[in-house]
Amino acid sequence: MSSTAIAELLRNHEATLLDVWVAAQRNAGMRLDLMNESTIVTNSAELLRKLTTAAAQGMDDLDAAHWQPVKTLLEQFSFNQSRAGVSPSETATFVFSLKEPLFKLIQEHSAEPLVDIWATTQLLDKLGLYSIECFMSGRESVIREQQESMLELSTPVVELWDGILAIPLIGALDSNRTQIVMEALLEKIVETESDIAIIDITGVPTVDTMVAQHLIKTVTAAKLMGAQCIISGIRPQIAATIVHLGVELGDVITKASLADAFRVALKQQGTRFIAATSR
């Protein structure tokens, strides 16, 4: 029995096959809470129909054009599954659960059941693996989107006072983000004509030489533009680490807290607060 015969078998028993397959999926523990039953039936019916059409034109080469509709459907399905938070094995079960009913059918009708079952199992294995691959790339695209949105959580540069800017840095300062943040600070210095910028690193868990280098570069660049930087939020453990690393922060003013840094900045400006009522 050739692939056309298998296609014939699929076509002739489509309705029963669909029923048994959907039941098999349910038994295999497809999560009906994440996907409603009618979606499963629609998906299954559509895959079965496309599978029949494709199988009629040869089952050896999945890269052939006539398999494209099947693959597109699986892609769509797996992608949705990964978005819905379904596990990869459940996604693969969709295809793999077709084995049992289909093998039974072959056994009943085929002259050479072993040969046909082997051909079918190879096909379904490939399709199953393909759906897992699609599932994974769906996951990866989710991860990528999340990474990008993290980058966009760019740190705002805030104006604390006339001529005093502050930039509270939070999280890991790795390459891209640091670059963006630092450029934003320099631009804002020009825009607001500030002469003091406070870089607060309270929210930065690790200061290694690369982070230190970024900080030093920013301070130097700001200095070239006539602005002075104060680095604040240096916790004891960060101070100890910087000393052991041997990083020299040069003549940069550093402070333990943002409040301290703000006080220094106001003092440098000659700004003083006077209480409205005398105490």
Add this chain to the structure above:
Amino acid sequence: MAKTQTLPLQQETDIVLIRQQVRKAAESIRLGIISQTKIVTAASEIARNALIYGGGGECVLEETQRNGKPAVRLLIKDNGPGIADIERAMVDGYTSGNGLGLGLSGSRRLVDEFSIDSAAGRGTAIELWKWR
């Protein structure tokens, strides 16, 4: 109580993950906050070196014991060009790239034990220890 895990080191985000895992391990053997920060920073330095100069590799992180004290052991390996002159590479301020030249020498000062195994042409493996 030994607990070992191997972490990939192929892209920048892997460094972030390594830092997080090292911090977790350091917390779980109850290192002080300063020691925690030191081993995390050293791990970050060495991992970045392995990625930038060694083209990536892997990091083995182990919670273990050293002379009866709870310890964290890190082994960071790459398959890069290796370091031809280790003595020179360990000097403060020497860099073959455009960093500050403090990564290797600084990391050695941050940990309790530091050993480096490398030669031109056969990659670099660096072992870091920090104990309580």
